[in-house]
Amino acid sequence: MNDRIFGAIAVALAAFYAWRATAIQESFIQDPVGPKIFPFMIAALLGVSGLVFVLRPDPAPQWPHLSRLFEIAVTVAVMVAYALLLPEAGFVISTAFAAAFLSWRLDAPPLKAAIAGIAISVGIYIVFHLILGLSLARGPWGF
Amino acid sequence: METLSLLGDGFAVALTFQNLFLALIGCFLGTIMGALPGLGPSNGVAILIPLAFTLGLPATPALILLTSVYYGAMYGGRISSILLNIPGDEPALMTTLDGYPMARQGKAGEALALSGIASFVGAFFATWGLVYLAPQLVKVALLFGPAEYFALFALAFATLGGLSSKNQAKAAFAAALGLGISTIGVDGQTGVPRFTFGEVHLYDGIDFLVAIVGLFALSEVFVFLESHRGSADADASKMKIGRLTPPASMLRETTPAMARSTVIGFIAGVLPGAGASLGSFLAYSIEKRISDKKGTFGKGDPRGVAAPEAGNNAAAGGALVPMLALGVPGSGTTAVLLAMLLALNITPGPLLFQQNPDVVWGLIAALFIGNGMLLLMNIPMVSLFVRVLLIPPKYLMPIVAMVSFVGIYGISGSTFDLLVMIVFGVLGWTLRKLDVPLVPIVLGVLLGDQMEKNLRRAMTISDGDWTVLFGSPLAITLWAVAILGFVAPILFGHLFRVRRRDPEHVGD
Structure with a gap:
């Protein structure tokens, strides 16, 4: 079907x-x-x-449960919000939130997810901006 | 002799400090990406392209970095296959069959070392194959006019679809979708906008890097999110490696298997549309048919480890032949590498060999060097990569997602591109659920422009006479192969498909 x-x-x-x-x-x-x-x-x-x-339809795939679909929809919304907020809030802060959210939805406990979010954000900032010199979004605070 | 002197010049290009360093980084990252389930060669290379591009690397160093990642991923995939029974990427699927049983018998170290050597052998001889075959193919390509190129692109879609999907109609749909996406934007010949809906951002068309990163990398994040596979599949206590030197008798016993598999893998790689997964699959199945006399295959036979690894690495080298010589990639990852070349304004094909021999031969020399580095990394230092396997997806996938965003934002600084990437991520996830292959989409987005340009050029030359498309023996041959490549899998596909596919692959 x-x-x-x-x-x-x-x-x-x-x-x-x-x-x-x-x-x-x-x-x-x-x-x-x-x-x-x-x-x-x-x-x-x-x-x-x-x-x-x-x-000639193939057998239907296994769609995730409705709650999972909702979760994926929320994740997409978070990604869209991230894309829109990136130039406003700067790279480090928006990335920390987005990465923490993803990590939390992938079953990390909230505190660990928050730490992971900050670590990922700061880590990418250090490697890609400070070491490799890539221009990342600058927020009002310059990072 | 001329080839060898060109290769010598290539080594002069590759042996600079910067290029050696990039090859080393590429090999290291590639092995990690290959080893981690969820990151394979195609999405690994995809997230690195925007970065290589924004870092402003010139063509040769950028290509060296990315092809090292590509070769590295072919090595890395075996690590989790052997230790965890989970293929690190799709081509490594066949390695689980005998690699994991070997590990359970306490011979994990031997299996890792043997498969490392087999990978080296496969890649080494395939790179020599590339050295000799690519210039020959270039000579053929010089005979191509616009009509032949149009037929060649059709052939690429027909065979790629035929081998990468269970359902030919879905492959055709994917190709049409990709081609349709490529027509968005201002028409290059007449300057009229097409399918832009008045949106200024769409006048330049959809950047293929945005589409590729969305389809390959971001969709993977959704796949993990859907199944909540956040915890590591790895269990540290289970992984005992043991001695890392295979006994000489084992090497002697597996030599014929490696030799056969290298040839099979290379041929599978050169054929458009096949790629490394088919290479390792054919290598394993044929080896099993030839040497499995005592029924030891599947129970930890070393030949069953050596064959698929030699096969997939040889196919990886083989797939570069049509990509460099004709501009038509043979697999998903080479399609992504083609995107890199196009982003750098380099069109592969005969002109590349004539005008930028330093790029081609520098790249090939770098492959030889990288392959040597990979052998060293993958045997004595393999335990380093085993630790990486312990990173759980709940931390890995956010990194993949964020690096994808960083790369695309770095190219254009445009929020619009990020939104388009998210759309492609969701699209990629949905299509994977419906078993639509993603590689033809990417190929369509990449080649659509060229395909249309060649069609219209052929028509302009012939003044609107459509028969010109079938007007030369070469064109007719290409069409015949295209039709054969599309129809044959419908008739014989079931022979190839046994146990080869998990439903949600991205392609290699």
């Missing part, structure tokens, strides 16, 4: 992609193929493979 849904999504994606491809403006510079044909070929391949999933 999973594969049938996935196949339907693939077909829809192919249709959307082909539709957007028709909207590509033609340019005054022209070659015999133009900017649309290659996308149409890709859309055809996407669509056909999607149809195959619908018609």
